[in-house]
Amino acid sequence: MTIPPADQESQPNLPPQAASPAKEKNVLGITAFIVAIVGFVFACIPGALIVGWILLPIAFILAIVALFLKGKSKTLALIGLIISVLGTIVGAVVFTAVVANAFDDAFSGGDTTVAAPEGQTEETEESEKADDEQGTRANPYPIGSAITQGDWTVTINSVNLDATDELLEDNMFNDAPDAGSVYILVNMTATYNGTDPDGDSVWATVNYITADGNTIDGLAKFISAPEPFESLSTLYEGASITGNQALQVPADTAADGVLAVNPTMMGDKVFVAVK
Numbered sequence: 275m276t277i278p279p280a281d282q283e284s285q286p287n288l289p290p291q292a293a294s295p296a297k298e299k300n301v302l303g304i305t306a307f308i309v310a311i312v313g314f315v316f317a318c319i320p321g322a323l324i325v326g327w328i329l330l331p332i333a334f335i336l337a338i339v340a341l342f343l344k345g346k347s348k349t350l351a352l353i354g355l356i357i358s359v360l361g362t363i364v365g366a367v368v369f370t371a372v373v374a375n376a377f378d379d380a381f382s383g384g385d386t387t388v389a390a391p392e393g394q395t396e397e398t399e400e401s402e403k404a405d406d407e408q409g410t411r412a413n414p415y416p417i418g419s420a421i422t423q424g425d426w427t428v429t430i431n432s433v434n435l436d437a438t439d440e441l442l443e444d445n446m447f448n449d450a451p452d453a454g455s456v457y458i459l460v461n462m463t464a465t466y467n468g469t470d471p472d473g474d475s476v477w478a479t480v481n482y483i484t485a486d487g488n489t490i491d492g493l494a495k496f497i498s499a500p501e502p503f504e505s506l507s508t509l510y511e512g513a514s515i516t517g518n519q520a521l522q523v524p525a526d527t528a529a530d531g532v533l534a535v536n537p538t539m540m541g542d543k544v545f546v547a548v549k
Contacts, residue, residue, distance in 0.1 A: 300343060303351030306336035310357035317365035320372045326365050334358040386542055391418030411483060414532045414545040421544050423537040425468030428478045430535065431516070433548045434459040435528045441520055445498040456525040457497060458482070458548070460533065463516040466509035473510040477539035478503075482521045482548075485530035495522045 310333035317326030333354055340351035388409060409415050420429045434440070437459035441448050451457050464478045482490040503517030523531060533546045 298346055300340050300346035300348065300351055302336055302343065303340035303347060303349070303354065306333050306340050306354035307350040307357070308354075309333040309336060310354040310361060314357050314361035314364065317361045318368060320368055323365060323368055323372065326361060330358045330361045330365065334362075386421065386423045386537075386544060388415055388422070388544060389420040390416060391420075409544045411532055411534075411545045414547040416547055417549070419546060421535055421537050421546075422467070423541045425466060425470075425474060426476075426478060426537040427465040427467060428535055428537040429463045429465075430480070430533060430546045431461040431463060433461075433533070435548060437520065441497060441499065444500045448497055449495075451522050451525075452495070454525055455522045456528055458521050458523055458528060459499060460519045460521065461516065462503055462519065462535075463514055464503075464509070464537070465514040466511060469511050471510075473508045473513075475506050475508050476504065476515065477536075478505070479536045480519055481534045481536075482523050483532050483534050483545070484524055485527040489534065490521055490523055492519055492521060497522065 309329050313326045313329030313333055315326070316322045317330060319326070337351045337355035337358060340346065341348055341355070407413065415421070417430050417433060420427050435458050436456055438451055438457045440459065441457050442450065460480055462478070462480060464476050466474055466476075468474055479491070481492075484490065497520040499518040499520040501517050503519050504515055507515060509515065529549050531548055533548060534543045535546055536543050
């Protein structure tokens with residue numbers, strides 16, 4: 275059975291569907307997008323970081339305004355907003371890294387170089403240490419090596435591994451070493467290579483690292499050494515001081531430890547042999 279088509283009059287009158295008008299270009303959004311891209315790029319470059327920090331807030335503001343324009347395309351404005359936020363985060367990370375590097379350069383004491391004494395190379399005679407980096411605890415530099423860091427050069431001239439009698443005879447107020455311990459005497463020289471007309475203070479330190487890895491400094495037990503090394507004294511360009519530092523170390527393994535030398539206050543330590 276065929277159903278006849280409904281009469282035209284029975285169908286409801288529907289209003290004609292008007293086509294949606296195309297949204298106009300959002301010039302402000304395009305500008306925000308471009309500025310955000312450029313700001314992001316500069317924010318990733320440490321030397322031009324400030325340019326990124328100027329452009330990214332501008333892009334952020336332009337993007338916000340562009341998003342509220344009626345009848346305008348919002349796509350590029352939204353992308354520009356996102357890029358400006360991400361660029362700010364990246365810029366903060368880069369800035370933190372730059373500041374950290376600058377702080378490290380300012381207080382680390384600078385690069386460290388070591389010159390082995392004449393007649394000795396930086397190669398160790400023990401084959402099992404041949405692959406270790408020179409200057410580490412496992413492969414220390416030999417006595418007499420000149421350690422230069424920043425404006426300072428420190429040299430360990432000699433190490434007396436049994437200076438107990440010498441120290442007790444030199445100063446009647448020095449106590450005998452603790453049971454199982456012995457006094458050693460480290461002779462060292464510090465030279466100021468800088469050019470500051472006001473000079474600089476000596477911050478060089480020497481600690482003893484035991485065979486089992488413990489650190490012993492000069493504060494562990496006070497011992498008066500003959501001709502002591504004068505820390506904190508002020509030196510001027512080309513000047514040097516030489517002196518002794520006494521340390522109490524385990525008697526049985528005194529020769530098995532190493533010295534940890536810091537030419538500057540916050541510089542990297544360098545290990546030097548005790549014999």
